[in-house]
Amino acid sequence: MELQQMSAASAFTQHHHPSPIPHHSSDIRTYRYPARRRSLSPQPERTPPKRARLLLRKRSVSMSPHRTHSLSLVDREAGEGDWNMPEERVGTLERLRRSTVVSQSDIHETITHPGTVRINVQGAFIVDDEEPATPQSEDYEHDPRDIRLPNHTAVVSHIAVDIGGSLAKLVYFSREPDSTLDGGRLNFLKFETEKIDACIDFMKGLQAKHERANGPSELCIMATGGGAFKFYDRIREALGVEVVQEDEMECLIIGLDFFITEIPGEVFTYSETSPMSFIPFPPQPPSIYPYLLVNIGSGVSMIKVTGPREHQRIGGTSLGGGTLWGLLSLLTGARNFDEMLSLADRGDNTAVDMLVGDIYGMDYGKIGLKSTTIASSFGKVYRLKRAAEREAEDNGGFSDDGDMAETPSAQDPPTNSPLLPSDAKSSSPTAHPAPTTHSTHFRPEDISRSLLYAVSNNIGQIAYLHAEKHKLQNIYFGGSFIGGHAQTMNTLSYAINFWSKGTKQAYFLRHEGYLGAVGAFLKRQPRNWGRRGSFDGRAEH
């Protein structure tokens, strides 16, 4: 079985399917990642959006950032959309079958083989939302970058959820509201796992809609991640349907394979000088294997992938997103991931990190360590904090009132920004009253940046070492930890490049948090499906 898969991979050929979207198959397009807010918590400064608003969006549809087209939807399920489309695009779409009528065979298929429907991914592309402020719910975040599946016509009788330690990711298919349009789109939502009941409620809503649209067919839940096991009974009881548990690692790599091979403008490399360079599409060379997937959620898993569905978890580390979020929620006033990243963006890690220059007073040239290399993350904190405490004691007892200025030892002045009293209150809009302990003598910005560097660098190094051990050149970083954050990607990418001396390449994805959910959504596909041997594609050759 596994050998057959290998052969399929070796026999991989490029198909150019009819598609409304031109393929940029050989040029690397550089694209500025659009600013966007990610929030996993209530945003008191915004009016809580009503449910209806979620479905009222002004959208832009674009495959490449250079081509945007406006699309206003009134109701994504009910139609009445308005599709402003240039001439050439309408022409392409004309070639597509327009029917959205549900066939009896489709229904039969979904009933007898839940989750096994063939998803037609031909011509799939990313839909970028024009408005950065996607309508938010208090319960979840709806990723603005849906994936259009213009050629999928069959009924989709399943939704997929990947429930991790911190976040539950939901992927479902919805019809385009405009009945003149074929296909539909994949929607991406995330909930805090803590609010799993809100996630279950949302799935209930989808279930109800599904029944309204398709009659009494059953919506199947494809579930992966640890929560697929932990919350199995709860989901099943609440929805009264079959919950199919899928292996987490398998889903991750199915999802990643899909993104690499089917979605143009999904995979990119990152560097400071070239922030987002999309890889040529379809991928060159055609064989994408072997590669290393580093999935960074609460913890980190490293999976060696040698072919379609051929994988092995070769390592991991407990120092992941959960570590950053947990420690920063203790150390700074930040109350959500967004605020933490925003703090890190404004921070100066050298106020808390001990650099080689702090120890040597210069480079340690003999072994190639620059004076600016971080020798010890948070390595300055203990000394500075002790010095301040001693001074406070000398001045008549320890002061805990929060306005004690940190005074570095006179004999060893820090080379960088002096430590200022916390400005957590002013810098993070939703922060609660600033904490008043010693911990705030260090700026939350500097602490955030230091910890972000430390965690990212560490993952980068361990990823490199595992890739080295298993002779893997390409390293894909997935997981919600990354969150499209420039500093994080830059650090990971830099670490891979640094340790491998440029021999290994880090890749990132625009849907990095949804590998597992998409994998669960797509898992029960026929072999040789999609661009690498789509059932439609094969018919053409």
Next chain:
Amino acid sequence: MELQQMSAASAFTQHHHPSPIPHHSSDIRTYRYPARRRSLSPQPERTPPKRARLLLRKRSVSMSPHRTHSLSLVDREAGEGDWNMPEERVGTLERLRRSTVVSQSDIHETITHPGTVRINVQGAFIVDDEEPATPQSEDYEHDPRDIRLPNHTAVVSHIAVDIGGSLAKLVYFSREPDSTLDGGRLNFLKFETEKIDACIDFMKGLQAKHERANGPSELCIMATGGGAFKFYDRIREALGVEVVQEDEMECLIIGLDFFITEIPGEVFTYSETSPMSFIPFPPQPPSIYPYLLVNIGSGVSMIKVTGPREHQRIGGTSLGGGTLWGLLSLLTGARNFDEMLSLADRGDNTAVDMLVGDIYGMDYGKIGLKSTTIASSFGKVYRLKRAAEREAEDNGGFSDDGDMAETPSAQDPPTNSPLLPSDAKSSSPTAHPAPTTHSTHFRPEDISRSLLYAVSNNIGQIAYLHAEKHKLQNIYFGGSFIGGHAQTMNTLSYAINFWSKGTKQAYFLRHEGYLGAVGAFLKRQPRNWGRRGSFDGRAEH
């Protein structure tokens, strides 16, 4: 040159030198590490010791833990000691030359070649202090485990200091105070690098004593570590003598080689069931190379050693002792390393760490992850903290008064110890008034244990991966981070064993913090010196 060193290593043969101490060359001795306090900060509950007290010790001299002998010293430099010795031992010592007279040639040698005196390490052994409470200074900690050099008679005209980012380690030779005894001992002191002036003052004192004993000969300073460069001018000006800068990595491996090959009862393995198993001495097989040295100070260096003085720094991580000390000083009331370790000993990391079982509700058996495996260090914190904040908000605004009880989500009760209000105040005797922010809703003990695990595990994994890459089987852990702490050694050892599936071995040392300082002290030795080809030894063969 390097090839010659290799040949010397290959030609390594075992010599059994005359020594007052029997060699246990083939048995592994298991020994319970004696409880001891390490303190790098003022201990208000103790009377600050006067300088004279340092030299007034009741000591036990032992090579193996089964043989202890009392020794009372009045003044280690001036003599008048009282050596209570069993008969057979006196007999052995009788064979040694008793002269401590300084020869003119010795003095000439030290003047013309500072630091090049041959240290006779024959029969060296560890002196264990009987009293756990070694007289402490506010400025430094004097390690109770001196090393006796019973056969060294020449004047030693140098001292050695290894100045790292957090700690400065000092090694010097002193005569046995009892004039009937030959040789002397190596003393081990550490200062906080912040108090480098106290270290320099101490060296000044040694300089004065040296001149009183040996006339106008100059005491040379062998300096290594980053501070050898950073504080070069300051040391030179303060002491008015030559400061010889030595490369840090080179000193580390010279020091380690010395401990491995010359000091019985120095190197041991660690496991929960067999806490301290000393390796056979002299080491078997005779060739100790190649090996990996993992030196954990503020940061971590990993050095591949392929022969005497043949080494290469192959990696490192910024997540080291400085990270632990820095973060724990922010997160707990602990004000020194001892308190942090003591907190960790009483902690339950599962109150803050997210385990595989917390995510899956069970093992993730398919990939071999037990439910008790840590999936995410501090992975529970963000969720629990947010839940408490929400509840506080629901109860009429956020409370920051420190007595808000953390209430885990009802739908996902933690499997382990409920979070209690901080007891930092009661648990750490020198703690200042307990901090009043949210950070204290998590027990300092649990936070300390979690972070100690995280840092140690991480170092263990990276060490394993580097060892794997370079095909190294033996991994020595050095550096002040370890501090003889059982949990730390157990975690490092467990990590090596786990990742390597038992194919690699972790080793520890009783003088783990002094590799660099001892290396600097010994660096200018003739080739083929010591047991592996001692100049004395060679005369016998």
